[in-house]
Amino acid sequence: MAANTVTPVLPAPAGPAAPPGPDASAAAPADATPKLGLPLPVLHATVLDWYEANARDLPWRTPDASPWAVMVSEFMLQQTPVKRVLPVWETWLERWPTPADLAAEAPGEAVRMWGRLGYPRRALRLHGAAVAITEKHGGEVPDDHATLLSLPGVGEYTAAAVASFAFGQRHVVLDTNVRRVFARAVTGAEYPAQATTAAERRTATALLPAAERTAATWAVAVMELGALVCTARGPECGDCPLFTSCAWQRAGRPPYEGPARRGQTYEGTDRQVRGKLLAVLREAHDEVPQARLDAVWPDAVQRARALDGLVADGLVEPVEQGVYRLPR
DNA sequence: GAAGCGTGGCC
């Protein structure tokens, strides 16, 4: 299975705290990555071999996964762990195997099927994407980045991911995993900046293999490395194929220094109230009287604000005075 | 560019 044609030649292990002096990159061969010090072909082979041996067996990665199946997985995986996505993805594709199947349904059905995955606007956007694909793209998931980007809920990352994973194209796929791997291995920082920077994009572009299919596998392989080994907390550096060349490791794993990363408060927020309101509407299979919604939160002002927000977002539909339902 | 947007698991 692991057709190892290239034996990675890693640089001699440096001391644990060897500072990457400015001369390190200057002395490196022209095709070596700054600080990482590995020739690109060696870097690629190292990560691709690791991926071949360690990749998870995820259903949207099988050869028979349709572009639509890949797109659904990408929507669901936005800010959501794989483990929680798996069962919903299965039932979703059983019920709506093609974009047209979903497009034929009421948007509220998508919101209901979304269950407790979180960020239910994604369900609405996925439904909207299915409608657009059905009405404007012949029912086929577009295979080019720009068209993908025009779909609701599809941003830079998702467009690149679908083009790469579903169609085998060469794109910079920059998600939180990839950003962290590069921050550590290349830049020597424990965490990337809060927002994606032009420098990160340049790094990712410079490291992308030239060959289309190789680039596509590289993209998913780096993501997988970030998800399984180079994790945000408690990275398993002993299992990392880049251990000896990683800039962060070679610098002695200095702690993160940047501005405090924004925490997500939840308890007592409108977000929590929206979640409780929508849960009632999801579980009811029909219209819901105001009283049932009033029961979920004591603060009437905040409750009304949350409900208004849901209506404004199209997640909830007012039927008549004091009666609500998921959108049809 | 920052803020808002769900939910659950982990250390």
Next chain:
DNA sequence: TGGCCAAGCTT
């Protein structure tokens, strides 16, 4: 325990 984090997008 509770802050932090999880394959982002939109406004």
